[in-house]
Amino acid sequence: MRLLILVPLASSAVALAILPTPTPALVPRDTSASPSPTAAPTDIYFSTTTYDIIPGVTNDHVTIAQKTITLVIPTCSHTVTPDKNGHVPPGTCGALYEYYPSFGAAVLFSLIFGALTVSHIFMAAKFKTRFAWVVIMGALWETISFTFRSISTRFQQSSGIELVSSLFVLLAPLWVNAFAYMVLGRLLYFFHPARTIMSIPASGLAFAFVALDFISFVIQLVGGSWSGPNDPTNKVMQGIHIYMGGIGLQQFFIFIFLGLAIKFYLEMKAFERQGSLDAGKKGWMKLLWATYASLGFITIRIFFRLIQFSSGENASTNGLISHESYFYILEAVPMVFAISCFLVVHPGTVFPRGEKMPGLWGLIRGWLCCVKQRREFKGSEDGVQLVGKYEELENEGRPPGYVLTPRGRVDLVY
Incomplete structure (x- = not known):
């Protein structure tokens, strides 16, 4: 029985020994580099592409085919969780400031400008200085700006609040600038015997410079509105260039105005030496010096903005945008003094009470x-x-x- 079992095994062994063993085919190793997974983008800013379909129109008069519009929307990816005030480090998605803004400083200056606004309203009512509403608007806009800045320090993810604060602080000085022009026009009207300077009548002088100031206002408004924190980089740079052109134009008008103011001063001094002026009317000089001082503080602020914007948007190389102290020292403080100059020497104490200068008509x-x-x-x-x-x-x-x-x-x- 065992012999019968061994016979097939022996025959199989003989067959394996006689027949050649087939060699298995070897597949060569793939020497090419294995594909690595695609790395995630490290930049927080990217573009999102969306497609909007405009349906076609077909009627008895016209046939318009359906169109697809491609929109590339700049956006960013949030990589850092904001703190309780919404702050994220500069350069990350959602960062509105290149520093941690101070809530206390914003509240302090909102109170200061608020006090200046109330003081000018009181003085205007006391001396019935009707045209003082212009400087009141300047102080009020500064108050609004720093009030919104105070709110923005607690809601730093809200670009709308920050934009309102920026626009008001950029445009408020133009009101004070216009008030200085109106003051010189009235000095010319009420104190200069001829009521003209270089053949320019007092009313025409005031109207011309206020109109030029309005042109600068419009240019700066367009530039400032294009420089929102969440706008595309190219649009922000265009807005900055437009705004710089506006404040450059504003400063150019100030230089021309100062030349006319100096001419007015020299003529008035000549009239005094000739005895052609009423001895009781001496307030023109101190009000003129207050006008000089106010425009000087505005000039400091203009040069600060020109240097700040011309130095670029890189916070690592432009310290004027990476340190908040520069903003308060060179923007807020000069405007406090520019508005205060007309409180130290208020026009109502110099001009005849209730008198007004004829307008353009x-x-x-x-x-x-x-x-x-x-x-x-x-x-x-x-x-x-x-x-x-x-x-x-x-x-x-x-x-x-x-x-x-x-x-x-x-x-x-x-």
Whole structure:
């Protein structure tokens, strides 16, 4: 029995020994580098592409095919969890500031500008200085700016609050600037015997510079609104360049204005030496110096902004945007002094109470009347009465103590 079992095993062994053993085919090793997984982008900023489909229109008059619009939206990935105030480190997604903004400093300056606003309202009401609403608006806009900045320090993920604060602080100085122009126009009207400087009438001077200031205001508003914290980089840079052009234009107008102010000063001093000015009217000089000082502080602030924006947006190389102290020292403090100058020497203490300077329409009407009178004078045989009417027209509204004589000079009336 065992022999019968061994017979097949023996035959199998003989077959294996006689027949050749097949060699297995070897697959060569793949020497190419194995693909590595795609690394995640390290930059927090990227673009998201969306597709919007505009359906087509078909009617009896026109056929418009369906269109697909591709929108590339810049966005960023949040890599850091904001703290309780919404702050994240500079350079990360959602960072609105290049530093940790101070809540206490923002509240302090909002209170200071609020106090300046209330003080100007009180002084304007006390002396009935109607045009003081312009400087009141400047102080009020500064108050609004720092109030929103105080809120922004507690909600640092809200770009809207930060944008409101930035726009108001960028544009508020233009109100104070315009007020300085109006002050010089009224100094010229109420104190200068001829009421003109370099053939420019007082009303025309004030109107021209306020109009130029408004042009600068519009340019800066456009530039500031394009420089939101979440706007694309190219749009932010365009907004910065537009804003820099606006404040550069503002400073150019200030230089021209200062030249006219110096001319006014020199002429007034000449009138004093000649004894042509009323001895009781000496307040013009201190108000003029207050105007100089206010524009000087505004100039400090303008140069700070020009240097800040021209130095780039890199916080590591531009210390003016990475340290909050520069903002308060070179932006907030100069504006506090610029507004305070007109409290130290308030126009209501210098100009006649209740008096007002004619506006643009009064200037045009007076010019047309003068032209008409001159034409009638040239065509009239009896010009004596017309000369009297012309002198009366020219002297209408002049400060007490000044009249225009037929000889063309200004004399005092006692």
